[in-house]
Amino acid sequence: MDTALRPLGTVMELVEALGHEVTYAYEDLIFINHNDFLLQFDAVDPNTLDLFFNTECDAAEADKVAGRMIPEGIQKGLVIHSKGTYTMTETEGDNLQITFNP
Secondary structure (H helix, E strand, O other): OOOOOOOHHHHHHHHHHOOOOEEEEEOOEEEEHHHOEEEEEOOOOOOEEEEEEEOOOOHHHHHHHHHHHHHHHHHOOOEEEEEEEEEEEEEHHHEEEEEEEO
């Protein structure tokens, strides 16, 4: 089974153009500085991403980021869907648990 390459470099450019920084990429998740939001690559289309905001992120800031990211993503060949919120908690052994809230 062939797996299409994910355009992580393009996503990093987009995030940096919005004044943020990719701090970590793990499997299909892209973590952003300050954890205000994260991106998740679609399982089928590598140019499609889901955008989730941290429940602690200010709603006005979330609207501002989504309002810029979605159209600028289109210009870079990316389709970004605002999907909801997430929470991140620390579990035993310094592991993190992410819960998505659509």
